[in-house]
Amino acid sequence: MNEDQRSLLLSSSSRFPPPQGVRLSYGTAGFRADAALLESTVYRVGILAALRSLKMDGSVIGVMLTASHNRVSDNGVKIADPSGGMLSQSWEPFADALANAPTSQHLLQLITEFVEKENISLEGVRRAEILLGRDTRPSGESLLEAAKQGISSILGAVAIDMGIVTTPQLHWMVRARNKGIKASELDYFEQLSSSFRCLIDLIPSGSKISEVDEKLVVDGANGVGGEKLEVLRKMLDGMVVEIRNSGKDGGVLNEGVGADYVQKEKFAPSGFGSQDVGLRCASLDGDADRLVYFSVPSKSCNNIDLVDGDKMLSLFAIFIKEQLNTLSKEGTENTSSSYHARLGVVQTAYANGASTDYLKKLGLEVVFTPTGVKYLHEKAAEYDIGIYFEANGHGTIIFSESFLCSLEARYQEFSSVSKGSEQQKAALRLLAVSKLINQAVGDALSGLLLVEAILQHMGWSIQRWSELYKDLPSRQLKVKVVDRTAVITANAETVVVRPPGIQEAINAETAKYPRGRSFIRPSGTEDVIRVYAEASSQEAANSLANSVARLVDQFLGFGSS
Numbered sequence: 001m002n003e004d005q006r007s008l009l010l011s012s013s014s015r016f017p018p019p020q021g022v023r024l025s026y027g028t029a030g031f032r033a034d035a036a037l038l039e040s041t042v043y044r045v046g047i048l049a050a051l052r053s054l055k056m057d058g059s060v061i062g063v064m065l066t067a068s069h070n071r072v073s074d075n076g077v078k079i080a081d082p083s084g085g086m087l088s089q090s091w092e093p094f095a096d097a098l099a100n101a102p103t104s105q106h107l108l109q110l111i112t113e114f115v116e117k118e119n120i121s122l123e124g125v126r127r128a129e130i131l132l133g134r135d136t137r138p139s140g141e142s143l144l145e146a147a148k149q150g151i152s153s154i155l156g157a158v159a160i161d162m163g164i165v166t167t168p169q170l171h172w173m174v175r176a177r178n179k180g181i182k183a184s185e186l187d188y189f190e191q192l193s194s195s196f197r198c199l200i201d202l203i204p205s206g207s208k209i210s211e212v213d214e215k216l217v218v219d220g221a222n223g224v225g226g227e228k229l230e231v232l233r234k235m236l237d238g239m240v241v242e243i244r245n246s247g248k249d250g251g252v253l254n255e256g257v258g259a260d261y262v263q264k265e266k267f268a269p270s271g272f273g274s275q276d277v278g279l280r281c282a283s284l285d286g287d288a289d290r291l292v293y294f295s296v297p298s299k300s301c302n303n304i305d306l307v308d309g310d311k312m313l314s315l316f317a318i319f320i321k322e323q324l325n326t327l328s329k330e331g332t333e334n335t336s337s338s339y340h341a342r343l344g345v346v347q348t349a350y351a352n353g354a355s356t357d358y359l360k361k362l363g364l365e366v367v368f369t370p371t372g373v374k375y376l377h378e379k380a381a382e383y384d385i386g387i388y389f390e391a392n393g394h395g396t397i398i399f400s401e402s403f404l405c406s407l408e409a410r411y412q413e414f415s416s417v418s419k420g421s422e423q424q425k426a427a428l429r430l431l432a433v434s435k436l437i438n439q440a441v442g443d444a445l446s447g448l449l450l451v452e453a454i455l456q457h458m459g460w461s462i463q464r465w466s467e468l469y470k471d472l473p474s475r476q477l478k479v480k481v482v483d484r485t486a487v488i489t490a491n492a493e494t495v496v497v498r499p500p501g502i503q504e505a506i507n508a509e510t511a512k513y514p515r516g517r518s519f520i521r522p523s524g525t526e527d528v529i530r531v532y533a534e535a536s537s538q539e540a541a542n543s544l545a546n547s548v549a550r551l552v553d554q555f556l557g558f559g560s561s
């Protein structure tokens with residue numbers, strides 16, 4: 001590292017001292033905390049992003065300022081790798097060390113050692129390009145400045161501000177830039193709208209949906225997703241969409257609204273109620289990378305019929321399986337008859353037991369990973385087509401490049417020898433899905449369009465979709481403890497290996513409940529232990545969740561020894 005670079009780092013970092021008495025961890029989805037604590041961390045993530053770009057031969061890297069479903073006073077920062085996915089897990093320890101370095105000297109020492117180990121040249125001869133995005137949180141603007149300062153403290157690094165965008169939009173832009181395709185926000189909207197229209201044009205003539213099922217009402221979580229859906233809606237003249245909680249009418253981000261609230265509390269979001277009985281409703285989360293659907297069952301209650309990430313996964317799996325079955329039918333005389341694609345489905349321990357049973361009965365390969373998009377995405381990428389969703393509505397579909405190449409070739413074959421055939425349509429539908437779905441990360445807007453297209457293709461109402469299988473009643477709780485990192489889990493977070501004894505106690509409690517299942521894990525985004533329980537009745541699920549929460553408090557709570 002030359003003297004110019006050293007003095008630049010020392011002088012700039014001295015303007016961003018780390019918060020006292022706080023230890024930050026990159027967690028499930030980047031650094032996340034009260035916004036007032038984050039300026040130094042965001043500055044240092046700016047440095048990290050610049051180094052990551054230099055390490056990746058100048059590939060474009062993304063930095064997103066968001067705290068997703070957390071309350072508005074929080075904020076966070078996470079990196080989008082050149083593939084558009086999450087930061088490589090191998091760099092997370094360095095990210096943690098950077099964020100927690102106590103002084104500028106320590107920070108400089110860390111960077112010096114790291115760039116030597118990683119063979120990163122800091123002579124300023126290479127260009128590093130970082131796309132910056134932020135959601136609608138008030139703290140975003142000042143944290144954006146800190147990120148820019150961090151980036152510009154690395155010689156040759158350039159920050160490009162993409163403004164207020166959804167998290168998936170930024171990931172999509174990074175992926176598109178590194179694939180050498182057009183990557184503006186308009187390009188994003190055009191890709192989604194044109195591929196959506198392609199699927200609508202391919203709807204079988206017999207599929208009809210009733211008038212009441214034409215309308216969709218969307219809860220925008222008072223966040224960035226509502227305003228972006230407004231733009232998209234104007235490009236989709238075929239869709240009847242009403243957007244509420246867009247953030248324009250003074251509502252507070254994620255407060256009583258949004259996909260996390262709807263999925264966890266199973267309550268209708270603010271602005272929804274008895275006037276919406278029977279309608280198809282959807283809810284985005286605060287940065288529009290999560291989506292759930294719901295319907296209001298009757299005028300009497302505030303509860304909802306939730307159609308969660310597991311059901312979206314099931315809908316996508318049915319549709320894709322149908323197209324693959326059509327393609328694998330004996331080909332016409334001039335095309336190859338055998339056609340096999342490896343379709344995989346990835347879930348986490350939060351997936352409702354009924355969904356896993358349903359998917360296995362469909363003959364699908366179902367595998368599990370720990371919570372966090374980075375784990376599911378990595379696993380899904382092992383298939384020709386990998387579908388992953390968390391129950392809370394994080395998820396997407398990944399198509400391998402080799403599969404898409406062979407699919408494109410098959411589509412061309414069909415177009416010349418059997419134009420208009422069912423095989424040709426099936427190939428075109430899958431190609432359209434691969435363009436509509438955001439393959440970088442879970443994207444509430446692209447997921448919503450795919451759900452809408454498939455429901456129209458099937459001629460299904462939300463009620464018909466929800467009846468695919470009946471969820472086992474479940475309950476999630478959060479428990480504040482002295483130190484959540486004391487809990488170490490294994491087997492995709494389904495068992496606790498440390499502290500000793502608690503898993504045996506959970507097992508004994510769970511055994512008391514028919515079809516009981518329960519697990520605990522440390523949250524990566526909030527300072528809590530999360531408790532999940534499901535059983536044959538809601539009362540039993542609630543009781544099991546409360547019993548396990550008491551065990552957590554006994555073993556780990558403030559009163560524990």
Ligand SMILES: CC(=O)N[C@H]1[C@@H](OP(=O)(O)O)O[C@H](CO)[C@@H](O)[C@@H]1O
Nearest residue numbers: 028029372373390392523524525526
């Ligand atoms: C139970 C739950 O909803 N966990 C969420 C939450 O992670 P935690 O580590 O559980 O806080 O936020 C993550 C990032 O948004 C998301 O990937 C994950 O599904």
Ligand SMILES: [Mg+2]
Nearest residue numbers: 068069285289
């Ligand atoms: Mg989110």
